Amino acid sequence: MADKQKKIFDISLFKRLLNYIKPYRLIFIVSLICVIGLAVFGATRPYVLKEAIDIQIALKKYDGFLFYIVLMLGLLFLEVICQLLFIYYASWLGQSVVKDIRVKLFKHMLKFKMTYYDNSSVGVLITRAVTDMERIADIFGQGLFMIFSDILKMAVVAGVMLYINAKLSLIVFVTLPVIVFATKIFQRYMKRAFEDVRTEVSNLNSFVQERVTGMKILQLFTREKTEYKNFTKINERHKKGWLKTVWYNSIFFPIAEFLSSVTLATIILVGGYNIVAEGSITTIGQLVSFTMFIPMLFRPLNQIANKFNTLQMGMVAADRVFKVLDTESQINDDGKLEADNFKGDISLKNVRFSYIQDEEVLKSVSLDINSGDTIAIVGATGAGKSTIINLLNRFYDIDSGEITIDGTNIKDFSLNSLRNQIAVVLQDVFLFADTILNNITLNNPDISETDVVEAAKAIGIHDFISSLPNGYHYNVKERGVMLSSGQRQLISFLRAYMTNPSILILDEATSSVDSYSEQLMQDATDKITQGRTSIIIAHRLATIQQADKIIVMDAGQIVEIGTHQSLLEKEDGYYRNLYEVQFLNAEAV
Template identity: 80%
Template structure:
């Protein structure tokens, strides 16, 4: 990795990026043609001016002067047209490539295991998908083609200079190695500076995203001052990173301008003497060379500047490709389309660990008959929610087997498996959209009439209708316009409207008020009939009517049975939990 970062330019990375141009070969070629036109038309103007001065003005002949004027105007017009087409098509190409990479990146991220998101910063992922993408677009709009254009222009200009007057050309060429050497050093240090800037941008995005999301916690615990100091420190590092690039620019460009001015002075002095005394250079040569020198040196300066843009884009591309190369996907190799489940669920000696060698589930085995309602209870960290995550294949088990209707869930396609299982989580996530879209998630097969019918069936239609706009009420980001109980009801309806074969309620009533809880309890009684249901809860009063209760502790099943049978066990784990909760309730 260290060796790779020392490279001024990563050729293999650049080749990989160029592969995304293949669908747009025509536009790419057209952009190159425009670049070539810019170089040739720009270099021809000083040459035509030299011819006009030496053959017309110096000779005091004006019969053909109008031809040179028209030719100059034509070259200028062609240069403008080439510039216009180049800017448009190069930018179009860059945005098209970025669109393709961004679509591929987002598609890739959608397939990641939950483990990846557990370990990754949301802010950094946003930076990869948004900010870094714009830097990649600049490679084509401001970097790659501009560098090629500048190099080509320098080559054409140098050729014209040698053709017109090789002695004056040597004066100019003597100073070129100085600029080239300075450019090489400049590029080396700028790459390091830009890598530092991109790192700090990612850190800044991640910090701000997390603090804005958790603003309520910061204010509740009066941590505004502490977090503000942290923000200032990150922002200061970001500023220092950018100041390094400014410092390098402030050194390089004055040096380049100084050498260019010295060269211009030398040409005027020596060329002027040759014109007046030695007659080895014409007046046209002198004027043309004063035009050629900026055309030769300015592109060299711009190459350094555009190379900065190219390097920033390459650093961004490297970061994006690292995400694309991340192999954290669930292996969706199943071939069975699960169109419907009867609902028989089997766990066979399931072992699982989020962190290697630290098992969360330690040989869990149980069976749920089709249509049964099963409750899973236990202390926090016992492994209850992990069972739900594994059933939906958010994570893959280490060993054992999970079967539905006798078929291993790994044999089923991921989409069909998850389509037949609905989950209501404790922490409800709602998008900044209407209630209707949050319920259907833009599923074209679920109509508004279906949603209204489902809402009436579970008794929350009146609550939704009371909101401004009803089902078209925008709940804003994360559903902040609704109470926690109301958000839970929306989540419950979202699960129910899909008509799942298996319904999972994961702490679904732990954070709602008594009225909302009663609504959910009534709805639960309705929708669990004839449907396999798994209920996870801390409050044991919500699971007493379950057909089976699974009691977990430290990743193992310690008891299993009905509410009544478990209460009969002397010193039973479930009995102790129930009595503790019952006594607390009585005390309240």
């Protein structure tokens, strides 16, 4: 790892990036042609000027002077056209490549296990998908082609200079190794600096994203001053990272400019002396052309260092993005069967599972659920209730054992078809910054507004939605902040209902609703659970008394199974103790 960090330029990473250019070969070729044109036309202008001075002006012949003027204008025009096409197509190529990588990255992230998101910062992932992508685009728009253009221009200029006057050229070339050496040192330090900058950008994005999302908690617990201090520290590290790059630039570019100026002065001194001296082969035209050639030779060298900074930032960003793309954290979707209208027989056989290795959450759990039954799972927090739901949807894969639906292992079904048959209403409802209608349909073209309205009427929440401004087209804003917890829960319930699932899961679905919303939810639950397998996870035991079967869990194991009445009849039973504690507390209130 240390050796890789010391590399100034990662060739293998660059080759991988170039693979994304293949669909745009024609644009790539056009950009290269423009680059070559810039080098040739740019280097030809000083030579034409030399010829005009030596052949026309020095000899006081003006009959062909117009030709040189037209030729100079023509070369300048062609150079401008090449510059225009180069800037446009290089940037177009960069954005096209980034579009493809971003789509691939997002598609890859959509298939990650929940474990990956459990252990990853949202802010860092956003940085990878947005900010880092723009840095990759700069590789093509401002880095790769610019560097190639500068190198080619330097090579052409150096060749023309040698052709015109080898003696003066050698004076110029003596300085070049010093600048090349300084550039190499500069690049090495800049790469390290840019790695630090990208790390601090990710930290800053992650910190801000989490604090903005949790702003209510910060204000409730008056943590504004503390978080302000923390932000100041992170922002200071971010500033220091950037200042390091500024410091390296402030050292390198003045040195390069000083060497360029000294070289130019030497050429003027030596060339001017040779012109004055009798028998010198140096001409005024050569001297004038060299004063144009020197900036064209040295400035690209300085620009290469600057563009290499851009290239380095892009390469660092590409390395980070490719690490996400190379992450193997996906649920295997090898199932060949398409799940379609489950009967709803569910079976768990000796299921073991752990989020963290060697820390089992489920310990050899076995459970049978008959089709059409409504079962409830109860237990203390951390007992493993929600884990069963996560495993049934294959958000995680079990460590051992087997889960079947209608006698078929759930791994034999394709993921999409499996999850299409299971609807889940979660305790923590997530709504997008969109209309109620789009949050219900999730932009599914097969679900019309009429279907949604009819469904809302069927479960009794149409009046609530109609009372909002714009009704079903009311924008609930980010995370549904314009609605109460109970209203968000009702929208989530309707969203699940619209999928017409074979299996319905309510995970603490009534834990955060008021009594009125809870009654609406209960009425809707009675309707939607009819004729389909339903699993209800609840702390509030009053909501599950009519369940066909109640599963009682503790510390990752099933400790009791039965109906509400049969479980109450058990002396010192776990469920009976839970029930008595809840109702004694309710009576006390």
